[in-house]
Amino acid sequence: MILVGELSLWVAILMAAWTTMISWAGGWQRRPDLIFSGERAMYATFAFTLLASIGLWYALFTHDFSLRFVASYTSRNLPSVYTFTAFWAGQAGSMLFWSLVLTMYAALAVFLNRNNLRRMMPWVTGTLGVVCLFFLCATAFGANPFERLDWVPVDGRGMNPQLQNPGMAIHPPMLYLGYVATAIPFAFAIGALVTRQLDGEWLGAVRRWSLLSWFFLTIGIALGMWWAYVELGWSGYWAWDPVENSSALPWFTGTAFLHSIMIQEKRGMLKKWNVTLVVLTFLLSILGTFITRSGVIESVHAFAQSDVGPWFLTFLILATILTAILVSTRLQDMQAQAELESMVSREAAFLYNNLVLVAIAFTTLWGTLFPILSEWVQGEKITVGIPFFNSVNTPLGLMLLALTGIGPLIAWRRASTANLKRQFITPVAVGLLTVAGLLAFGMRHFYALVFYGLAAFVATTIVQEFVKGIGARRRMYDEGLFAASGRLVMRNRRRYGGYIVHFGVVVMFAGFAGMFFKKDFTEVELKEGETYVAEDPWGSRWSFTSQGLSRYETLNRLNTAVTLEVARDGKPMGYMVAEKRQHFDAQKNATFEPSTEVAIRESAKQDVYVFFSGLMDEQTAVLHIHFNPLVQWVWLGGFIMAFGGIIVMWPQAERRERGYVAELAPQHESALVGVGG
Amino acid sequence: MKARSKFLLGGLLVLGTSGVLMASSAKETAQYFLTPTELANKIEANPRFVKAGVKIGAAVVNGTIQRAPDGRSVTFKMTDTTTTYTVHYKGVIPDTFTDGVGVVVEGRLNDEGVFEATTLLAKCASRYENEPGMPGAEGGMPGGGMPKGAYPSSPTYQSSKTSAG
Numbered sequence: 001m002i003l004v005g006e007l008s009l010w011v012a013i014l015m016a017a018w019t020t021m022i023s024w025a026g027g028w029q030r031r032p033d034l035i036f037s038g039e040r041a042m043y044a045t046f047a048f049t050l051l052a053s054i055g056l057w058y059a060l061f062t063h064d065f066s067l068r069f070v071a072s073y074t075s076r077n078l079p080s081v082y083t084f085t086a087f088w089a090g091q092a093g094s095m096l097f098w099s100l101v102l103t104m105y106a107a108l109a110v111f112l113n114r115n116n117l118r119r120m121m122p123w124v125t126g127t128l129g130v131v132c133l134f135f136l137c138a139t140a141f142g143a144n145p146f147e148r149l150d151w152v153p154v155d156g157r158g159m160n161p162q163l164q165n166p167g168m169a170i171h172p173p174m175l176y177l178g179y180v181a182t183a184i185p186f187a188f189a190i191g192a193l194v195t196r197q198l199d200g201e202w203l204g205a206v207r208r209w210s211l212l213s214w215f216f217l218t219i220g221i222a223l224g225m226w227w228a229y230v231e232l233g234w235s236g237y238w239a240w241d242p243v244e245n246s247s248a249l250p251w252f253t254g255t256a257f258l259h260s261i262m263i264q265e266k267r268g269m270l271k272k273w274n275v276t277l278v279v280l281t282f283l284l285s286i287l288g289t290f291i292t293r294s295g296v297i298e299s300v301h302a303f304a305q306s307d308v309g310p311w312f313l314t315f316l317i318l319a320t321i322l323t324a325i326l327v328s329t330r331l332q333d334m335q336a337q338a339e340l341e342s343m344v345s346r347e348a349a350f351l352y353n354n355l356v357l358v359a360i361a362f363t364t365l366w367g368t369l370f371p372i373l374s375e376w377v378q379g380e381k382i383t384v385g386i387p388f389f390n391s392v393n394t395p396l397g398l399m400l401l402a403l404t405g406i407g408p409l410i411a412w413r414r415a416s417t418a419n420l421k422r423q424f425i426t427p428v429a430v431g432l433l434t435v436a437g438l439l440a441f442g443m444r445h446f447y448a449l450v451f452y453g454l455a456a457f458v459a460t461t462i463v464q465e466f467v468k469g470i471g472a473r474r475r476m477y478d479e480g481l482f483a484a485s486g487r488l489v490m491r492n493r494r495r496y497g498g499y500i501v502h503f504g505v506v507v508m509f510a511g512f513a514g515m516f517f518k519k520d521f522t523e524v525e526l527k528e529g530e531t532y533v534a535e536d537p538w539g540s541r542w543s544f545t546s547q548g549l550s551r552y553e554t555l556n557r558l559n560t561a562v563t564l565e566v567a568r569d570g571k572p573m574g575y576m577v578a579e580k581r582q583h584f585d586a587q588k589n590a591t592f593e594p595s596t597e598v599a600i601r602e603s604a605k606q607d608v609y610v611f612f613s614g615l616m617d618e619q620t621a622v623l624h625i626h627f628n629p630l631v632q633w634v635w636l637g638g639f640i641m642a643f644g645g646i647i648v649m650w651p652q653a654e655r656r657e658r659g660y661v662a663e664l665a666p667q668h669e670s671a672l673v674g675v676g677g
Numbered sequence: 678m679k680a681r682s683k684f685l686l687g688g689l690l691v692l693g694t695s696g697v698l699m700a701s702s703a704k705e706t707a708q709y710f711l712t713p714t715e716l717a718n719k720i721e722a723n724p725r726f727v728k729a730g731v732k733i734g735a736a737v738v739n740g741t742i743q744r745a746p747d748g749r750s751v752t753f754k755m756t757d758t759t760t761t762y763t764v765h766y767k768g769v770i771p772d773t774f775t776d777g778v779g780v781v782v783e784g785r786l787n788d789e790g791v792f793e794a795t796t797l798l799a800k801c802a803s804r805y806e807n808e809p810g811m812p813g814a815e816g817g818m819p820g821g822g823m824p825k826g827a828y829p830s831s832p833t834y835q836s837s838k839t840s841a842g
Contacts, residue, residue: 162772234769340680348684355688359695366699371710383732385706392698399691523749595772613769614748622748624769 002064005055006146009096012048012103013136015041019129027122027194035122039110042125045132046107053100056093056145060086066152069093069145075158077556077586082159085169089159091293092145094172095308098289099135101173101180106132109184109209117191117201124191131183134315142308161557161583161595167227171220175247178217179285182250184209185257186282189275193326196333198271203261206278208649210257213281215645217251222638233596233611235521235626237634240389245368246288252361253281256354259407263350266412268337272327273354275334279323284361286316291368342414349407356400363392398450401509404502405458408465408495426464431457451513455506462499462506469496493647500644508637514606514630521626525616526562536627538605543567547575549621557583562612562621566601576601578612578623607631708732708783713760720786732783733762733792739776755780755792762786766794773799 019041026034056069060083065071073086073093088094106128113121139145162168185206192202224247225237238244257277263270290312340347366373367384374382409423434456435449443449466485469492473484489496517537524532528548535541547563560580566573579597584590601608609626616622710732711719719726735755742753750767751774764782774780774797782794 160773232771340684342680343683343687345680348680351684352687352691355691359692363695363699367703370703370707381710382707383710384703385708388699388702388706391702392695395698396691396695593772593775611769614744615746617746 001058002055002067002146005052005058008048008051008055009136009140009144009146012045012052012099013133013140015045015048016103016129016133016136019045020126020133023122023126023129027119027126035118035125038122038125038129039114042103042110042129042132043107045129045136046103049096049100049103049132049136053087053096056096057084057087059146060084063156065154065156066148067145068147068149071149071153071156073156073159075156075556075585075591078156078159079164079555081169082164085163086159088172088176089163090145091308092139092143092147094176095135095139095143096145097173098176098180099132099139101176102135102183103132105181105184105209106187109187113205117197117205120188120191120195120197120202122191123194124187127187127190128183131187134311138308138311138315142311155586158556158583158585158591161581161592162231165227165231167223167230171223171227174216174223175220178213178215178220179247179250179289181209181213181216182254182282182285185213185278189278190323190326193275193330196330198275198330198333199268200265203264203274207258207261210254210261210278210281211645211649214251214254214258215642215649217247217254218638218645219642221247221251222635222642225638226635229631230598230600231596233598233624235598235609235611235624235628236515237631240364240367240386242368243292245364245389246284246291249284249288249361249365250281252357252364253277253284256357256361257281259350259357260354263347267347269340269347270351271334271336272331275327277354279327283316283320283323284365286312286319290316344410344415344420346407346410346412346415349403349410353400353403353407356396356403360393360396360400363396364389394447397509397512398447398454401451401454401458401505404505405454405461408499408502409461423461423464427457427460430460445516448513448516451509451516455510455513458502458506462503465499466496489647493650497644497647497650500647501641502644504637504640504642504644506637507633507640511630511633511635511637514628514633517629519627521624523613524623524625525620526564526623527620532625534625534627536606536608537629540568542573542608542627543570544576544610544623544625546621549615549619556585557581560612560615562623564599564610564623566608573601576608576610578610580612580614602632604632605629710734712757713755713762714757716762716786717760727786730783730785732781734779734781735762736779737775737777742774742776744770751797755782762790762792764792764794764797766797768795768797770797771799775799 019038022034022041023038026032026036026038059067059070060074061080063070063074063076069090069092070086073089074083078086086093088097106125109128110121110125113124117124188202188206188209192198221244224244228239229235229237254277257274260270260274260277264274290309293308293312340351342348367388370384371381374380405427406424409427411419431453435453438449438452443452466488469488470481470484473479473488474481477484477487479487489500519537522532522534524544526532526544526546528546531543531545533541533543543566545565545567547565550561550563552559552561558581560582561577562579564576564578566576576599578599580594581597582590582594583592596612599610599612607626607628609628611624611626613622613624708731709719709729711734713733713735716731716733733755735757738754738756738761742751744751748770750765751770752763752765754761755764756762766782766784779800781796781798782792783796784792784794787793
């Protein structure tokens with residue numbers, strides 16, 4: 001089975017090469033037989049990549065330690081869940097996993113469009129073939145998971161304990177699902193450019209793929225933050241590390257595209273910009289992968305330097321040059337059909353949204369690549385720190401938050417004063433009242449005030465939209481409150497799903513702003529029976545009484561735990577248990593360094609976060625106690641965003657026949673809300 | 678045309694502001710990122726460079742990790758094979774910190790020539806593969822950078838110190 005898998009990888013490479021050549025030839029000569037053959041070769045590429053993956057999973061589950069990959073990342077006593085997820089725990093396997101997802105997406109995209117876009121599709125299929133070919137080759141030649149050791153170890157090295165966490169088990173595949181999905185819109189953009197069919201058909205085909213990519217990236221990034229928070233013990237979730245940044249870059253440009261696509265659909269503007277964003281998003285995900293895997297930038301997360309780096313760099317450079325040439329020869333096909341008419345219009349709001357998102361992406365990219373750039377320019381590696389990213393991205397983020405409230409409410413083309421008044425009086429009032437209220441409560445932090453003022457403003461705009469929509473439905477169709485709200489959302493998924501996503505953004509920003517109130521943590525030493533008292537940012541007094549240390553063994557580790565009895569203002573709040581874990585292999589030899597399980601007591605106001613640093617002596621535990629205000633809001637916001645994403649993506653069967661433009665502008669909405677054109 | 682130029686003006690304003698912010702904060706937070714040898718060379722060229730805060734990327738020399746039992750501080754040697762510095766660090770020690778691992782430390786040299794680190798980052802274990810040429814890596818886990826057949830027999834497992842008691 002393992003041999004079958006290994007051979008399948010090579011067959012998949014041949015199939016991908018065939019897909020490319022034959023599809024492009026078919027597109028060039030317009031020969032349906034060749035095009036058809038290319039499409040079937042794409043399916044075959046997927047089938048063989050799947051077979052290769054099954055081969056690797058088989059090797060993992062049968063503990064075939066003759067494979068270097070299996071020996072490096074698993075051991076006999078590893079729980080089965082993690083044996084399964086070991087597939088993407090290391091470089092080689094994750095490259096294969098990447099190829100698997102890519103070929104699956106590519107086959108699916110080809111299949112879904114087997115009857116549409118006939119002129120464009122061979123070029124799309126061929127482009128997907130190239131991307132698949134590249135990834136499969138990088139896997140086979142650069143980091144082959146089927147590489148064998150000269151001898152067979154008795155047991156494998158085991159999985160790093162920090163990876164033995166549910167969040168980390170699904171965080172990488174979510175990110176990959178998001179990263180890889182950017183390849184499909186890219187292929188469609190190339191197809192549209194080659195055939196000069198740049199008007200709208202291709203946008204309809206790629207919108208869902210961009211959404212899918214956005215959706216998985218959102219989940220992947222949020223899970224990564226959550227994992228860092230619960231597992232690493234420093235009580236933060238984002239450190240602007242190159243690897244974190246590279247996951248966020250395609251998210252920023254992808255989000256920008258999801259907004260600017262609406263302007264092209266509605267007004268025929270921004271054609272060049274949209275193609276650019278699609279291409280940029282794809283190139284940034286390739287760049288991100290390159291950064292992560294090549295070791296060019298010093299990162300805490302980085303994969304070791306390996307042979308896949310040059311593959312990625314070559315691909316990145318070639319793709320950039322070829323796309324640039326293609327775009328530059330097609331400029332005359334991308335003339336805008338309309339002009340920006342007023343600064344006070346939805347177009348302008350969306351343009352600024354795009355500008356800000358791209359500026360954030362650029363800043364982040366710049367800071368990430370700074371060591372490389374400075375080495376080129378000055379010959380010395382210079383890094384920039386977390387304050388660099390925060391000081392630029394915080395004001396940009398605030399601007400984005402404001403636009404989140406303005407964009408959906410302002411009229412297309414040119415907003416009238418009446419429109420502005422009707423839409424914005426209540427939200428602006430609520431925003432100002434919030435700031436006044438917070439000032440009265442003694443909040444003096446400038447950014448926090450702006451943050452919460454804007455958050456209240458945006459939340460009100462969203463609530464106002466729902467109230468108006470539900471009210472109108474109830475009047476028109478005489479529906480109950482629940483039926484009306486349900487149908488409102490389900491009949492206009494794109495619009496109200498989008499509002500739900502926006503609401504998630506507001507909630508997440510509220511969580512981010514909580515970090516403005518975080519105080520430095522305290523380090524305490526506690527013997528059994530000793531108590532430590534600390535004041536949280538909300539003014540409550542917390543006491544932590546040590547119940548002593550305990551040691552016990554579980555399946556593959558020895559745990560040392562400290563139990564704290566916790567009380568807030570004298571009121572008992574239960575127990576918290578923080579652990580140190582020493583993992584070991586089947587022979588009870590210690591593997592890896594001891595790892596830490598943080599104790600977290602979650603609430604809407606704040607997390608109490610206890611990190612077990614070590615032992616002073618046999619009885620005394622050294623603990624770090626943090627109060628992290630509003631962190632749960634970040635996770636909640638991520639969850640709401642993902643939920644909104646599902647609603648937007650959900651197929652809307654009854655409207656299908658009217659085409660994508662009808663979906664965008666349900667005809668009764670302007671009548672109901674009164675946003676005239 | 679008028680709205681367009683207004684938009685462009687606004688856009689320039691946004692980009693200009695972020696550009697200024699970028700430039701000023703880059704200046705504030707910029708730090709040299711050096712190898713131990715580069716640090717030594719810089720100090721030789723300009724003795725006052727000792728006082729500068731820098732970031733150093735190096736590998737932990739096997740067997741030099743001395744953790745304070747309370748887990749609050751650690752002393753170890755870092756090297757790039759040519760130059761070796763002793764590092765003293767006080768703070769949260771990452772779980773991934775171990776023999777041979779690649780580390781990034783921020784701080785400065787003290788009068789005794791010990792590097793006083795204020796931050797310590799160890800390469801994330803999620804991608805636990807030793808870099809080829811990293812001297813500390815000789816102790817050997819099977820990973821991307823290991824020559825074929827270099828997989829060690831099990832005793833190396835015990836070499837990692839277990840300090841959590």
